[in-house]
Amino acid sequence: MTGRAAREDGPGRGAMPTYLGTPSFPDAARRAVSDARLRGNLAHATTTIRARRAEAVAELDDWAELREAGRQIKDHVLEHLGHYLRLLEEKVTGAGGTVHWARDAAEADRIVADLVKATGETEVVKVKSMATQEIGLNEFLAEEGITAYETDLAELIVQLGDDRPSHLLVPAVHRNRADIRDIFLRAMEDVPAGLTDSPAELAEAARRHLRAKFLSAKVAVSGVNFAVADTGTLVVVESEGNGRMCLTLPETLISVMGIEKIVPSRRDLEVFLQLLPRSSTAERMNPYTSMWTGVHPGDGPRNFHLVLLDNGRTATLADDVGRQALRCIRCSACLNVCPVYRRAGGHAYGSPYPGPIGAILSPQMRGVGSEVDASLPFASSLCGACYEVCPVAIDIPEVLVRLRARVVEDGPRRPLERVAMAAAGWTLRSPTRLALAQRAASSARRVVARGGRIRRLPGPLGAWTETRDAPAPPSESFRAWWARTGGREEDGG
């Protein structure tokens, strides 16, 4: 088979919702930056969590070793993905579950909708899942006459506020407590009179609102954090207990997982159950982790379906540099430290995956054919903070540089160059500390030189590489600036 034929007939790209009408990153980011309240909420939340994450991580002397093991386990799975998928299928089936395969979003949506319809139900309860957001499941189910109730507090806030998620872990991070109270008062039919904005009261309102739904639901839809291939065990990590409700009370459970979520063996969970909670919510352990293996007679759902989703993952796997994005465990640490995310907010990334990970995942899964996907690799100052906090050591700057080259090679040139330049310009413009961060990164990390792939991009992007390679020593190192300011905004961007 020729290389060309393999390319045409090869790994398919995926599809996922593009959230913006005018979808290039710089336009959306500019709009977000002008929203002072959004920026304030975001800065407050991310500053808090960042400090706490650092403490939680510092508590373990062997963090570097855990991180290395996490990286190697994930790489091992990606290297033998076919083997592990077959093994997982065999074990889940053997334990009484049913396994389905979906090439893309449309196929996964159809599978889930048909499974729900087969139960005769028109409502499902859902526990937060990136995979189902990626495939636009709720919207598809609605078209099919099925109502999906999000049960995670943040998802509920997004759903009631008719809003879009802006953070992996806390989709409503752009809302503060006063916003949340207003949304509840406006959209929650059984909202308690006199609701204040105390977090405990807000949580209580959500508890009451959803309790009856949990107790009567017949079908639940979940995502999966980890799937243990050699036992068929699935793992969901959560905080509120809505996950436990969904995984335990309904008769039918449908779980959708990206094919890269596998770990080989139960033993590997000892690594990820240490890495994930400390990286995401900065806790020693999240309140609840549930594990189940197929169907457990007398306890929990009687029917279990697992949907294995490709949707551009095999295409991502094909790139030697880019495939490391598939190690991601969706902890969101990279978002919280990213100076660009903190200024632009999650919505500017135009996909369910915001922040640095979104900037490398979306263009790989969907390809770089659209304006938003072509601009995302430029939505970064390459400062490297994302890499440093990533619990599975994904070198996001390295992948960004790789994707910048691909935009130049593959994209329909003119419009893409324009958005790419605009994104790079927006990222690097004015706020002095970003330029500083970028220069610091340039001398400290030498991503471009080390990658050895591009030193100078052709055409107008050449100007950008020139900036990148300028070795001007920063007057203050990025780390020093970070330590001094904590990344706080000093100007209006």
Place this chain on the structure above:
Amino acid sequence: MSAREEILRRIERVESARGARRATGDGDVAAAYARIDRRYLRRHHGGAGDGGILDLFAARVADYRATVLRVRVSEVPGTLAERLAAGSGSYGVPSGLPAEWTSATRAALVRDPPVSSLDGLAGAVTGCAVAIAETGTIVLDHGADQGPRALSLVPDRHLIVVLAERVVADVPEALERLDPRRPLTFVSGPSATSDIELTRVEGVHGPRALEVLLVE
């Protein structure tokens, strides 16, 4: 071609393009797996002669704003009776819960309550399979002294009796002790959310009160 075949074929193509061995045998995969570098610690606290595991466990559970009571075996019935009397209503208990634990309890107990009745209960009392000192985590494997998953989920109070010998130092040891074929629930503090301004707030859908009797 089915979706399954096509996805597996896409993967095989990537593997062969990368020069990976085709049709990797189980042996090759196992050998590669064995080479994964695991220089991380098996435990962070509690080396030989360190008697501090129970103290650590108690402190870490309390960090989550759960209640921790340290008792001797003989004190379990009295302490449980006291805790249960502090609330009103009846409590669900699994049929395998040691009867002596609730022998002094005056509160109404319902053995193996049906799921439909759980929302009306004041709480549930269970044992546990394993507890992890480092992270303040209690693991249920929903065996006879713990009951099915719904029992310790729907009622608003969860009292767990943790025997000292079930407490291990850290996460790796806990996983070794657990049977992956059972349903497992890892509980670290009461139900909570970080969804409001990324700050932990106790009490959403799971039990809002977690009370732990650590039996020494």
